[in-house]
Amino acid sequence: MIRETIITSCSPQGVAHIAPMGVHVLDDELLIMPFRPSTTLDNVLATRTAVINYTDDVRVFAGCLTGRRDWPLLPAESVPGQRLAETLAHAELELLRWEEDELRPKLYCRVVHEANHAPFRGFNRAQFSVLEAAILVSRLDRLPWDKIESELAYLRIGLDKTAGPNELEAWGWLMDAVEAFKHGKTDKAAPI
Ligand SMILES: Cc1cc2nc3c(=O)[nH]c(=O)nc-3n(C[C@H](O)[C@H](O)[C@H](O)COP(=O)(O)O)c2cc1C
Structure with a gap:
């Protein structure tokens, strides 16, 4: 199963980056597959962390694709990173291992912290x-x-x-x- 999410990642210098990404749900792990070139890929490999934001605010998805990446962020709790301020829930990830691929590397992660912030109110x-x-x-x-x-x-x-x-x-x-x-x-x- 793939969940369409917003991934927030951080450069080693602490610059946050926001990108829509599908997250593959495996048994005990989550798999992120960024196409090269990708700032998300660079950041996750450099910091070994990422944050998944589960949001129903589709403006963030459409905004990131149309040059509107400036969404309010808050510090993550267990990893050096940030989450969307307005999100139903978020999960903080640690990179476990990765598989190189010249087109689409595979980043295998595990959740180290999760939190809910607002209720899911149904499909739309x-x-x-x-x-x-x-x-x-x-x-x-x-x-x-x-x-x-x-x-x-x-x-x-x-x-x-x-x-x-x-x-x-x-x-x-x-x-x-x-x-x-x-x-x-x-x-x-x-x-x-
Ligand atoms: C719903 C949705 C899902 C997406 N899933 C992926 C994905 O799994 N991998 C990917 O590389 N880009 C995906 N994209 C496109 C990226 O968000 C976009 O190319 C982005 O700029 C990624 O590059 P970046 O890491 O440099 O920001 C998706 C876009 C949308 C709208």
Whole structure:
């Protein structure tokens, strides 16, 4: 199983970095697989720690993909790192071992501390739509345009029926990125 999360990592100099990442849930371990090049990869290898944030604020996912990475942070408790200030829960990780790969190294981690901060209040289709659209946006330069348009049209159904203000704002940022790409204002999106 893969959980879509926000990973906060820190450089050895203490500079925090925020990135959406899928986390693979294994029996006793969590597996993070960043594509090279990745600041998250560099930071986790250098500090041997990472923090997973379980948030339903999809603006953080869409924001990170559209240049809005400045989300409020608080110090982690058991590792030298930071967590999102607004998150339902977070887990602090220690890197156990890693497998080198020129495309996508594997970082095997274990949880050393976990905390809940707010209740999970149920699934929301608009949040799913934003997550899927964020993944499309990260692949704009590699997907056929008609596929992007047809998938966005489908995702918009759940958005229109169930979104709140956060989901609408996040969707708007992503659609701005799609429009900018369409008009040749940007030519590069990060890979997933
Ligand atoms: C829902 C979602 C899941 C993602 N999962 C991954 C992932 O597992 N690995 C990865 O390298 N990038 C993933 N990305 C894309 C990264 O967030 C993005 O490329 C980011 O810039 C990673 O590079 P960084 O570590 O240099 O920030 C994901 C993006 C989204 C929206």
